[in-house]
Structure formats: C-alpha cells, structure tokens
Amino acid sequence: MADEAAPERAPDTIAARVMGCAACHGTQGQGTDNDYFPRLAGKPAGYLYNQLVEFRDGRRKYPPMNYLLAYMPDAYLQEIADYFSTQRPPAREPEAPRVDAPTLDYGKQLAMHGDASHNIPACVSCHGNALTGMNPAIPGLVGLHQDYISAQLGAWRYGTRRTAEPDCMHTIASRLNEKDITAVAAYLASLPVPSDPSPVAKGALKLPLACSSQPN
Helix, strand or coil: CCCCCCCCCCCCCHHHHHHHHHHHHCCCCCCCCCCCCCCCCCCCHHHHHHHHHHHHCCCCCCHHHHHHHCCCCHHHHHHHHHHHHCCCCCCCCCCCCCCCHHHHHHHHHHHHHCEHHHCECCCHHHHCCCCCCECCCECCCCCCCHHHHHHHHHHHHHCCCCCCCCCHHHHHHCCCCHHHHHHHHHHHHCCCCCCCCCCECCCCCCCCCCCCCCCC
C-alpha cells in the first residue's frame, strides 16, 4: 500500500493566524467596502491592543468580536496588534462626500480648528496634523468610512462606547450635536490616507485634555 501523502499544514505565522480577521478587515487590515469594518493597518499598536482587550472583556460591544476574542490571552492580543500596526497596504479611494459644500467646510473647520465657543478641540490636536494618530494609543482617523466615524462618535456621545476615566472621547463627543457629527465624519472620510500613515511619536502632541489612552 502506497504511503499516503502527509496533509498540508497551515504555516504557523502571525500572518496566517490573523486570516480570521481578513473577511471583515481585509488581508492586511486595509479595510473593506463595508462601512462598519474599519481599517486597522498602520494604527498604533497600543490603540489596537486596547480595543482587542475591550472587546474580549465585553466593555466594547459587538458580538462577533466579543465571541472571537473571548479566550485570547493578553500576549496574543498584543501580537495581533503589533502585526496590524506594521502593515502598510494600499489605501482605498477616499469616500465621495454625501453632504453639501458648506457642511463639508464646517467639518474641516471642526477637524482642523475645533470650536472654542463650545470647548471642542480640533481633531488634529490629538490625532496629528495628518490625522494618522500618535503612539502609543491614539488612532488615525483617515481611511475610515463616514458612517463608521459617525457611528463611533454617536456611541461616544451617548455613552454606549466608553473607556476608563478620564474618558476624553466621551467628554468631547458629548459636546457635539448631530450637525457637528455629520460634518466632521463626512470631512474625515473624504481625506486620502497619506503615503506614510505612521502615527507621530509619543509626546509629539500636547493633548488639550486628559485622556486615559495616552497617560502623561
């Protein structure tokens, strides 16, 4: 009887092991056409790790993610975060704005300069001039869909997405109204991902308020 061929084994690499993420986030974390599955590639490893832990421990609610991560140890979540933070796949084309020009201009104003009259800091003051985030744990905002950004700002605003205190995003989002959220989400989604989407170095930005994700 002829020897049977040994079954092929999948390579034991982190790239192979994170293929479970590919259906929703793309093979290199580049994102997909689904509005609610964000780009992971190039985001700070600390941010990605924090979100994986939040999903695993149930503080951030999305059943498929909660189920997928339920029994993964911290060290493995860190390995996944490190992997996606180093990926640099081509970015999708920016999203065509679904708002009128004045609304888009207003979104740009909020993103670049904030609104001092309502104590709303500019997005760039925490996420960087290129909006690619800051190490170790402030995410980039480019390469995301308008509906995803809007949904996350709404979740922060209403408290359905929270993190440890001081919860700076809840504080900021609670000062935004529906017009603000629509405008800034449309503007951010219209921006291209820069050729180098790397976050700026830790400490490169002086944050306008205390934030648990970026302790001083």
